Amino acid sequence: MAPVVEAVDLKKTYLLGKVPVDALRGVNLKVESGEFLAILGPSGSGKSTLLNLIGALDKPTAGTLLIGGVDISKLNDSQLADLRRRIGFVFQFFNLIPRFTALGNVELSMSIADVNRAERKRRAEELLETVGLKDRMNHKPAELSGGQQQRVAIARALANNPKFLLLDEPTGNIDSKTAREIMTLIKRLNEEKGVTIIMVTHDQHLAREAKRVVQVFDGVISSDMVN
Numbered sequence: 489m490a491p492v493v494e495a496v497d498l499k500k501t502y503l504l505g506k507v508p509v510d511a512l513r514g515v516n517l518k519v520e521s522g523e524f525l526a527i528l529g530p531s532g533s534g535k536s537t538l539l540n541l542i543g544a545l546d547k548p549t550a551g552t553l554l555i556g557g558v559d560i561s562k563l564n565d566s567q568l569a570d571l572r573r574r575i576g577f578v579f580q581f582f583n584l585i586p587r588f589t590a591l592g593n594v595e596l597s598m599s600i601a602d603v604n605r606a607e608r609k610r611r612a613e614e615l616l617e618t619v620g621l622k623d624r625m626n627h628k629p630a631e632l633s634g635g636q637q638q639r640v641a642i643a644r645a646l647a648n649n650p651k652f653l654l655l656d657e658p659t660g661n662i663d664s665k666t667a668r669e670i671m672t673l674i675k676r677l678n679e680e681k682g683v684t685i686i687m688v689t690h691d692q693h694l695a696r697e698a699k700r701v702v703q704v705f706d707g708v709i710s711s712d713m714v715n
């Protein structure tokens with residue numbers, strides 16, 4: 489099977505007015521199905537830039553990115569949109585829709601084309617149960633704690649059976665006890681459900697929970713180690 493992600497000499501330069509900012513300066517990375525990878529590095533090192541490229545949310549300036557063996561620079565807009573729907577993204581700020589309940593937020597992200605309404609509801613309930621929110625399904629985000637909101641975001645990211653889960657500082661906005669609970673959940677998804685996980689963090693303690701730690705420094709990978 490092709491690696492889920494393969495980056496070859498990946499570069500990203502942002503233009504800030506006329507000033508180029510080299511956020512990634514040649515990243516080589518291969519991630520196989522079933523891995524639990526932490527991307528660790530200081531602020532400004534290029535972690536989010538890398539994650540956004542892997543999530544097909546942004547285009548590299550140079551280099552090649554293969555997702556499931558497919559060179560994404562060869563995809564047209566509709567193929568890219570399809571691919572994005574098969575990648576689960578969890579952000580630091582949970583990005584839930586305030587006027588929808590937990591259930592509504594998870595249901596809404598399911599591609600309408602693939603599943604009928606009853607099936608969407610059933611699957612959303614199942615996912616919320618998986619993340620431990622069976623008894624909070626009808627709460628709106630404002631009626632949930634930070635950790636619970638992040639669980640909803642994780643359930644939502646899993647809704648379309650993603651090829652892999654990308655998490656950008658998933659515990660950045662919750663207290664350390666709740667952060668540990670979220671980490672336990674992420675670990676369980678990897679170990680029990682076989683979900684491939686790529687998680688960005690600047691926290692060494694959290695990175696230790698992953699099976700593999702890739703350190704990013706100043707736009708390049710400075711180390712790549714198995715825990």
Ligand SMILES: Nc1ncnc2c1ncn2[C@@H]1O[C@H](COP(=O)(O)OP(=O)(O)OP(=O)(O)O)[C@@H](O)[C@H]1O
Nearest residue numbers: 502503504509511530531532533534535536537690
């Ligand atoms: N849209 C943009 N335009 C210009 N420069 C940018 C843009 N986004 C990021 N950068 C710059 O690119 C570099 C990498 O940013 P990135 O957001 O990837 O860092 P990060 O490792 O995720 O940091 P943090 O831990 O603070 O989230 C930084 O120097 C940042 O200032």
Ligand SMILES: [Mg+2]
Nearest residue numbers: 535536537656
């Ligand atoms: Mg970031």
